Amino acid sequence: MNKLYFSDFRTVFWKDGKVYIVDQNKLPLKLEFVTCTTYKDVAKAIRDMTVRGAPAIGAAAAYGLALAAFRSTSKSVEGLMKDLKKAYEELRNTRPTAINLFWALERVMNRARSVRGSIEEIKKAVLDEAKAIADEDVRANKTLGMIGAKLIDDGDVVLTHCNAGALATVGYGTALGVIRAAVEMGKRIRVIATETRPKLQGARLTVFELMKDGIPVTLITDNMVGYVMSKNMVNKVIVGADRILKDGHVINKIGTYTIAVLAKTHGIPFYVAAPTSSFDLTSSLEDVIIEERDPDEVRKIGNFYITLPDVPVLNPAFDVTPPEYVSAIITERGIVKPPYKESIAKLFSLQG
Ligand code: MRU
Numbered sequence: 464m465n466k467l468y469f470s471d472f473r474t475v476f477w478k479d480g481k482v483y484i485v486d487q488n489k490l491p492l493k494l495e496f497v498t499c500t501t502y503k504d505v506a507k508a509i510r511d512m513t514v515r516g517a518p519a520i521g522a523a524a525a526y527g528l529a530l531a532a533f534r535s536t537s538k539s540v541e542g543l544m545k546d547l548k549k550a551y552e553e554l555r556n557t558r559p560t561a562i563n564l565f566w567a568l569e570r571v572m573n574r575a576r577s578v579r580g581s582i583e584e585i586k587k588a589v590l591d592e593a594k595a596i597a598d599e600d601v602r603a604n605k606t607l608g609m610i611g612a613k614l615i616d617d618g619d620v621v622l623t624h625c626n627a628g629a630l631a632t633v634g635y636g637t638a639l640g641v642i643r644a645a646v647e648m649g650k651r652i653r654v655i656a657t658e659t660r661p662k663l664q665g666a667r668l669t670v671f672e673l674m675k676d677g678i679p680v681t682l683i684t685d686n687m688v689g690y691v692m693s694k695n696m697v698n699k700v701i702v703g704a705d706r707i708l709k710d711g712h713v714i715n716k717i718g719t720y721t722i723a724v725l726a727k728t729h730g731i732p733f734y735v736a737a738p739t740s741s742f743d744l745t746s747s748l749e750d751v752i753i754e755e756r757d758p759d760e761v762r763k764i765g766n767f768y769i770t771l772p773d774v775p776v777l778n779p780a781f782d783v784t785p786p787e788y789v790s791a792i793i794t795e796r797g798i799v800k801p802p803y804k805e806s807i808a809k810l811f812s813l814q815g
Pocket residue numbers: 515516517518561624625626627628631632636637638664702703704705715716717780
């Protein structure tokens with residue numbers, strides 16, 4: 464079969480001292496990259512969702528620290544570390560829910576702190592770490608894709624929510640990575656994509672990715688999920704995750720919980736695909752902040768009000784799916800199944 468367009472596509476990368484990020488707000492109408500020259504450009508891109516998706520924002524933030532390091536004019540190690548700390552604070556306050564953001568920022572800062580050397584050596588180490596995070600993400604997604612594809616049968620119709628694709632990661636995707644890998648193995652898969660109000664990541668991004676790759680996709684509105692399940696039009700559900708807790712609670716795009724409950728009611732397997740960088744083994748559910756976004760995202764579609772401009776709205780960006788609804792979690796280290804407390808603990812104790 465022909466190579467898939469998104470097999471080797473990079474959403475975020477570093478070139479000649481600048482960070483390039485696909486502008487996801489312009490998709491599907493235009494596929495363009497924004498150029499970030501300062502960490503503040505990266506922070507803005509994360510806040511306004513030019514870049515979105517848990518692994519993608521983690522990698523972008525790591526590159527943001529690399530920009531902060533290389534733009535620093537400080538002549539001392541202490542001064543450079545102070546500049547990095549300032550960038551770290553701003554980047555970590557961009558979005559509160561996806562754990563990959565905090566994981567990537569800590570990892571780069573720890574690397575910087577570990578260097579016992581010159582300013583130039585610290586700068587290089589920061590960039591090396593950011594590049595390693597980006598490269599590892601693509602590798603993890605390709606591996607979890609191969610592992611997860613074993614759960615997908617030839618002829619399956621797979622429902623996915625939001626966009627957990629190449630665009631949401633540095634490359635290849637998590638939920639869409641599993642679908643891509645199954646297609647690359649020669650399985651015939653059809654996808655049902657939910658539009659994912661209010662930001663329409665399903666309609667704008669998942670549809671775009673799958674159509675570019677030639678993978679058959681049908682778009683539905685979020686409130687059609689029960690209908691398609693009750694009509695036996697779906698065999699499996701695969702979604703991504705913004706954060707997975709050690710007991711198997713899955714925090715993902717608003718609407719995921721509803722789909723999981725419906726899947727269980729209809730006896731349809733509900734899979735979560737995520738790299739181990741999306742696991743948070745220290746927080747409890749009460750510690751997790753569910754991002755509340757601008758109410759106008761609900762009042763409008765694009766630039767148009769679809770309701771009265773002063774109606775009160777709720778706009779939580781994520782919800783929590785309890786472990787009893789999750790059939791399995793697919794990671795690059797293997798598949799974990801209930802009981803999650805035990806299987807997740809085992810997955811991480813196997814860490815090399
Ligand atoms: O608000 P977003 O678009 O950043 O939310 C993204 C999601 O919820 C994705 O499903 C999740 O990050 C997994 S991406 C591999």
